[in-house]
Amino acid sequence: MPEVILTMKGIDKSFPGVHALDHVDFEVRKGEVHALMGENGAGKSTLMKVLTGIYTKDSGTITYEGREVTFANPREAQQAGIVIVHQELNMMGHLTVAQNIFIGREPKKGIRIDDNAMNVEATKLFKQLGIEIDPKTTMSELTVAKQQMCEIAKAISHDAKVIIFDEPTAALTDTEIEQLFVIIRDLRAKGYGIVYISHRMDEIKKITDRVSVMRDGQYIGTLITEDCTKEDIINMMVGRVIYEDPKTQSQCPPDAPVVLKVEHLNAGKMVQDVSFELKKGEILGFAGLVGAGRTETCRALFGADPKQGGDIYIEGKKVEIHSPKDAVEHGLSYLSEDRKRYGIVLKKSITENSTLATLKEYTKGLFIDRPKEEKVTQRYVDELRTKTPGIDQLVMNLSGGNQQKVVIAKWLVNDAKIMIFDEPTRGIDVGAKQEIYELMGRLVKEGKSIIMISSEMTEILRMSDRILVMCEGKKTGELDIAEATQENIMNLATRDIDMREGDK
Amino acid sequence: MEKQKKSLASNPIVRAIGVQRLVILIVLVVLYLFFYWRSVPFRRYTTLVQICNFMYYILLMAIGVTFPLITGGNDLSMGTGLICYSVIGSYLIRMYNMPVWAALICTIAMGVLMGTINGVIIAKIEIPPFIMTLSTMMFCRGMGAVLTNNFSGTWPDGSQAGAWFRSIFRIVTPNKTIIPLGMLWMILLVIIMTFILNHTRVGRYIIAIGSNKEALKLSGVNVFKWHVFAYMICGFFTGLAAIAYAGTFSNITPGTGAGFELDAIGSAIIGGTAMTGGSGSVVGTFLGCLLISLLKTGLPFIGLQANWQQIITGGILLAAVTIDMMRNRKRP
Ligand SMILES: Nc1ncnc2c1ncn2[C@@H]1O[C@H](COP(=O)(O)OP(=O)(O)OP(=O)(O)O)[C@@H](O)[C@H]1O
Ligand SMILES: [Mg+2]
Secondary structure, X not given: OOOEEEEEEXXXXXXXXXXXXXXXXXXXXXXXXXXXXXXXXXXXXXXXXXXXXXXXXXXXEEEEOOEEEOOOOHXXXXXXXXXXXXXXOOOOOOOEXXXXXXXXXOOEEOOEEOHHHHHHHHHHHHHHHOOOOOOOOEHHHOOXXXXXXXXXXXXXXOOOOEEEEEOOOOOOOHXXXXXXXXXXXXXXXXXXXXXXXXXXXXXXXXXXXXXXXXXXXXXXXXXXXXXXXXXXXXXXXXXXXXXXXXXXXXXXXXXXOEXXXXXXXXXXXXXXXXXXXXXXXXXXXXXXXXXXXXXXXXHHHOOOOOOOEEEEEEOOEEXXXXXXXXXXXXXXXXXXXXXXXXXXXXXXXXXXXXXXXHHHHHEEOOEEOXXXXXXXXXXXXXXXXXXXXXXXXXXXXXXXXXXXXXXXHHHHHOOOOEEEEEOOOOOOOHHHHHHHHXXXXXXXXXXXXXXXXXXXXXXXXXXXXXXXXXXXXXXXXXXXXXXXXXXXXXXXXXXXXXXXXXXX | OHHHHHHHHHOHHHHHHOHHHHHHHHHHHHHHHHHHHHOOHHHOHHHHHHHHHHHHHHHHHHHHHXXXXXXXXXXXXXXXXXXXXXXXXXXXXXXXXXXXXXXXXXXXXXXXXXXXXXXXXXXXXXXXXXXXXXXXXXXXXXXXXXXXXXXXXXXXXXXOOOHHHHHHOOEEOOOOOEEOOHHHHHHHXXXXXXXXXXXXXXXXXXXXXXXXXXXXXXXXXXXXXXXXXXXXXXXHHHHHHHHHHHHHOOOEOOXXXXXXXXXXXXXXXXXXXXXXXXXXXXXXXXXXXXXXXXXXXXXXHOOOXXXXXXXXXXXXXHHHHHHHHHHHHHOO
16 A cells, blocks of 8 residues: 555634634545545635645644644745645736746746746646647636646646645536546656545546545545445535436427527627527527637627627517626626636625625615615525525635535526526536536526536536537537437537648 | 737737837827927927936836836835935935935935835735825825924035035036936836846746735745835835935925826836736836926927826826726737
């Protein structure tokens, strides 16, 4: 049995109103990928932040390479060889990719930073990892997925012994995930200890050796991945069994009226001549690789980005949507994929965030109707099982997944007819995912219609009645759920790329 | 139309200078030619000397404040600070017979000290920079007068001993022509600070603080230190500005100076430094300051007085920021 490199024992940590870690034990061995699982707010990220010196622990011991250690800040952890890829992107958008990767340890020539050497190093690093990114690009110009790959590259470039991945794949596409797995396997072979946090069961089965489970800030137990089933893990996480079966047949009656018709929508390079219909009570899945133009299509439809052309009909009537305000007035809502940028005000409370889009309905004369606001917030906090000490908690202090739930609540509060969900369950644990799926099911039963963008194939196959596939800004096909399979969706999703590669 | 803009922006020369800076440069030349065309007295050599004289102290503050601005902060204490330091400096010379060189050092040291105080409190206690420096601005306004007992400052001039320091900025040749030597130092400082901003760790971390302070912290960088450093640079340059002011004007009234900093901040912003932090350019600041100074000196020549200068400068500031915002919005 490989040697243990890191042991955490009896780690305890409280925030005001939250006992985030309750005497948690955890260990990592050399050359293993150790999954850390648990529902949103279970304390996974907090445990890792205690380890890497971002938070100070209230009690407990950390033993690393045989010595008891306490890191006062991230730098000390890094120097000792423990690095972390955070759940949230942590990049400096104004700097270049290479500058981001080497921040804090720039190669120098005299007093001058040697940017050339840095670019060369970064190019080497990317090559070795099989990633194609120009190190001279400004960080903010990359897609979220590429930014995430840069963060991963940054972590690996440290001379580390333990690498922690906190939900690294939330923003990645399948091909990039495969790439990441190749990298991780390689690291494992080299004897690194790896901690892997994710809510995606299939990844856990694929890449990890052991699984430790946390629930409500407590350590529940550790399983050997090979010897356990998905259900075992979920059972430990939530204390009940959850099944995930794909849909086999459309639940939407064939004669349902069309509520939304989009014709020849054009908006820049990412949206080229997209047309589709959405029926009442239907869930229309938007499948495709990240960067296929699905988000752009919906943003253009919603009036968040300018469009160059295209007609939109709602319930048969042609409408003009030039801004999100117009869209909301016509009964549309849009749940953004990038919660930090578009969906949420981090320094405000859950209540304030929940009613932000619909504040007009919560005002009495000049004043905000607090009781009404609180009631509706509480309802969605309960319904989505948002883990928080109270509805006045700042969103900033919630765990990643629970922040996402607040965004969802914000749009549920807004009583729309047509809802666009862009990656609604990214970073959300299996239990809450289930809640959101059930909620979506309820919504369509009530006669609402949903467009769901998702990069998770299982989610597309499980929720959609019909699937629209896009590739590089164009619609490449439409499938009824009865005929859809992973393969034919993937084929459509990569069709244009194959053709273009042929051109070159 | 869209395409054309793109190709212009991707032209390597345009890229190196930066679109906004190029625009200011063009505006500068056009404006200069305009004044030249409309006013005969403007064409005199002394006009150029005058522009330089009135520009030094603003420019020095502007270069300094570029750094806090890039961190997403600000420094309002520069204007009254400048007056405060130079009044105290002259007081030391007059009352304590301090040699001029030592008084110069003291003046700069006071600037650095104030910058450090601003920086430490902003970085440690996280008081918003606007409020912190607003209070040190008021502090400086009163302090100069209190410490010197309302002493009206005069630095050595004419044939007095120690008047040599004025020739840092201008040399008078035997036939009475003035050479604005200060401009040479200004250009040198612009080059040095550009290098520091773009090619050293100090600059890199100051940009990173403005871009995403949390991320920088998580990357294991001692953010506090570099954050304070940005304000120390600003303080240092305010100290230099105090010297430039003392070298230009014969009489310094304690308690004045409020508002100087706004010209400096305006210069930096016209030059493309973002108030939201994360980007900025010392060369841009230089050009922005040239523009403001040209307006100040030039407008009276075509018969527009002080109030008009303010109105037009305000308009230009708004235009510059608008252009910058529009350009940034285009990006994904
Ligand atoms: N800075 C903070 N202040 C207050 N409470 C916090 C803070 N950070 C985390 N918490 C709370 O601690 C608990 C654990 O959060 P943590 O981020 O560790 O969850 P997680 O397991 O990573 O969840 P997720 O899967 O959603 O990322 C949550 O209830 C969260 O609200
Ligand atoms: Mg987390």
